[in-house]
Amino acid sequence: MKPSILRTRQLAHSLLEGDVIACPAEAVWGLTCDPWDHDAVLSLLAMKHRPVSKGLIVVAAHVDMFTPLLDGLDDKVRKELILSWPGPNTWLVPNKGFFPDWITGDSEEVAIRVTSAPALRALSLEVGQPLVSTSANPAGALPARHHFQVVRYFGADLPRATGMVDLAGKPSTIRRAGSGEVIRPG
Numbered sequence: 001m002k003p004s005i006l007r008t009r010q011l012a013h014s015l016l017e018g019d020v021i022a023c024p025a026e027a028v029w030g031l032t033c034d035p036w037d038h039d040a041v042l043s044l045l046a047m048k049h050r051p052v053s054k055g056l057i058v059v060a061a062h063v064d065m066f067t068p069l070l071d072g073l074d075d076k077v078r079k080e081l082i083l084s085w086p087g088p089n090t091w092l093v094p095n096k097g098f099f100p101d102w103i104t105g106d107s108e109e110v111a112i113r114v115t116s117a118p119a120l121r122a123l124s125l126e127v128g129q130p131l132v133s134t135s136a137n138p139a140g141a142l143p144a145r146h147h148f149q150v151v152r153y154f155g156a157d158l159p160r161a162t163g164m165v166d167l168a169g170k171p172s173t174i175r176r177a178g179s180g181e182v183i184r185p186g
Helices: 005-016 038-048 063-070 075-084 118-127 147-154
Strands: 021-024 029-033 057-060 089-094 109-114 131-135 173-176 182-184
Touching: 005 021, 005 118, 021 118, 021 147, 029 038, 029 118, 029 147, 038 131, 057 063, 057 118, 063 075, 063 089, 063 109, 075 089, 118 131
Parallel strands: 057 109, 089 173
Antiparallel strands: 021 029, 029 131, 057 131, 089 109, 173 182
C-alpha cells in the first residue's frame, strides 16, 4: 500500500516535533523517531523498556543519507553494503561521531539500513534524514506484525503510518561491515 502524501507530511511533522510513531518496516511494525532528538529517543526506549546501552537501528530512504559513515570504508566493503540495499540488511559501521551516543549505546559502531519499506522510506524522504526504526514491542514480547498488536502494546493513541509489513519476510539480518560477521540472523 502506497503511503498517502498528506499522511506522510503529517507524520513527518510529528517526528520533527519530537513524537514517536509506529510505522511498518520490512517484516515487522517498528517504532520510529528522530535520532537526534534526545527526548524522543528516550521516550521510545521507555516504551520498549529497552536500555540505551543496547543501541538502535537507524534507517534511511537512500544511501546518500549515510555518506558520512560510508566515506571512510574500504571500497569493497562500501560496495557490498550499497549492493545489499534497499532491503532487510542492517550493517554495523564505525559511527565516527555522526550519531549521538543515545543511538549507538555502548558501541563505537552504529547499525544502519536503507529501507525498502514504502511508508518508512516516504517518511525518511519527507523528513530529509535517517530515522530510528526498532521493532514495535516491549522488551521480551514478540514483535508486532499487525497493527492490532501495536495497539495492544502501546495503545490506540500512538500515531501510525498506513501500510502493512511483508508477512513472509524476516527481520533484517545484522552484520558487521568488513568482517561480514552475522550479529543477528534475519
